[in-house]
Amino acid sequence: MKVLVVEDERDISDSICQYLANEEFLCEAAYDYHSAMEKIHLYEYVCIILDITLPNGSGLDILKQLKDMQKAEGVIIISARNSLDDKIAGLKSGADDYLVKPFHLPELSARVAAIIRRRLFEGKNYITLDKLVLDIFKKTLKLDDIDIPLTRKEYELLLYFISNKNKVVTKESIVEHLWGSEMDLADSYNFIYSHIKNLRKKLIQAGSPDYIKVVYGMGYKFSIH
Known part of the structure; x- marks a missing residue:
C-alpha cells in the first residue's frame, strides 16, 4: 500500500517514512507544494499524509486540487496548528483525519491503516473470499485456518488484486503500486511475472481456486463471483 508524505521538515518526513516502511507501507516523500502536486498527478496513493504549511503553497490548496481531480486518496492532515477552526477547515476541505504535532508514530500508522480499511474494505479487518481469509491488521493469509506464508510483495500484490x-489491472499499475516512482517500469516486468507466478502457485498448492487470470494484451484480473 503506497503512501505519500507531504512534509517540508525532512527529519519529520524521514521518521514517518521509516516507521511506515517498517509497518510494510511503501512511502514516497514530497517536501513542497509543487513536488507534491507533481506526484499526485502522476501516481495513485491509498493515503496522503499532508502538512498544511508548505513551501510555495498550502496543504489546503492540495486538498482542493484532490477534490477537483476527483482523486480517491485518503488524507490525514498533520499540523502544529491545534485550534478548532483549523481542524474544521481541514476536515471541511476534504481531509479524513487531523493529527496535531507532535504525535506518536504508532498512532499515525494506526490512523493510516484505519483510513485504508474504511476506504477500500468497508472498515473491515478481515477479507473473506470463499475459504480464504486475509487479516489486514496482521497481514496474514489463511485457507481453512491453515496459514499461507506470503512475502511482503506477494501480500501487497494480493491485497491490490x-x-x-x-x-483488469495493467502491469504498469502493479509496478507502480509495488515499487512506486523509484522503479523503472521498462525493467520491472520480470519482477512482476515472478511475483504473480509465486503467488498463484502458493494459492493453488494450498487448495485455492486460481483467481488470477491473464487478460492478454491488457494485464491481469482477480476473478471472483
Missing part, C-alpha cells in the same frame, strides 16, 4: 477484484 482484491481491492480491484473483477477489474
